[in-house]
Amino acid sequence: MTTYNVGDKVRVAVTHPPGHRRVPYYIRGKTGEIERYCGAFANPEELAYGFDGRPERPLYRVRFMQSEIWPDYDGPANDSVDLEIQEHWLSPA
Amino acid sequence: MSEDRRTHDMGGLGGNPIEFADHDAEPWQKMVTAIRAALGDEPMRLMRVDELRRAIEDLDEQEYDLPYFERWAEAMINLMEEKDLLTRDEVTARMEEIRNRVGGKA
Numbered sequence: 001m002t003t004y005n006v007g008d009k010v011r012v013a014v015t016h017p018p019g020h021r022r023v024p025y026y027i028r029g030k031t032g033e034i035e036r037y038c039g040a041f042a043n044p045e046e047l048a049y050g051f052d053g054r055p056e057r058p059l060y061r062v063r064f065m066q067s068e069i070w071p072d073y074d075g076p077a078n079d080s081v082d083l084e085i086q087e088h089w090l091s092p093a
Numbered sequence: 094m095s096e097d098r099r100t101h102d103m104g105g106l107g108g109n110p111i112e113f114a115d116h117d118a119e120p121w122q123k124m125v126t127a128i129r130a131a132l133g134d135e136p137m138r139l140m141r142v143d144e145l146r147r148a149i150e151d152l153d154e155q156e157y158d159l160p161y162f163e164r165w166a167e168a169m170i171n172l173m174e175e176k177d178l179l180t181r182d183e184v185t186a187r188m189e190e191i192r193n194r195v196g197g198k199a
Contacts, residue, residue, distance in 0.1 A: 016097035016098075019147075020143070020146065020147040020150060024102055024104045025097070025098045025099075025102045025104065025105075026104045026105040027104075044143045047141055047143035047144070048141075048143040048144055048146065048147035049144070049147065050140075050141070050144060050176075069105075070105065
């Protein structure tokens with residue numbers, strides 16, 4: 001069971017907890033669109049400390065427009081960047 | 094840079110030009126890769142790749158500027174200490190022993 005479907009708009013959480021996080025700083029707070037569901041995976045934020053990372057969590061590939069991420073982006077308007085992000089970092093946008 | 098942002102998390106920050114020249118791995122770099130496999134893969138599985146990544150990110154800013162494979166080596170020593178498997182002193186002593194055995198060439 002997944003919360004999001006392809007095409008849904010999602011926003012990445014703005015939070016900076018200490019520790020191993022897979023969501024880069026530059027994408028936090030940005031809005032993108034679900035490009036695909038990648039499957040459910042153990043949480044690497046827990047695996048990084050030797051725990052089992054269970055239960056597995058849904059992972060999505062999320063597409064962001066470059067022009068919305070970088071204020072001075074001067075490439076083609078349809079350039080995008082895709083990041084794979086686990087569900088607990090996303091909320092509906 | 095925000096205080097929230099960790100040293101390794103540099104996406105979007107200015108950087109130095111990328112060097113595109115191809116080069117072979119030095120023997121010691123291959124050795125570090127072999128040690129990574131010996132520690133991390135079956136049958137030992139003493140550490141996961143996620144743990145190694147985390148240990149690399151936990152290096153202080155100065156250590157993080159080390160070349161790629163030195164970063165790995167430092168992080169693996171820290172992980173072995175964290176897991177009470179080896180101490181840094183034991184690793185250093187062993188390196189010294191090997192250096193003497195090969196006549197100071199390592």
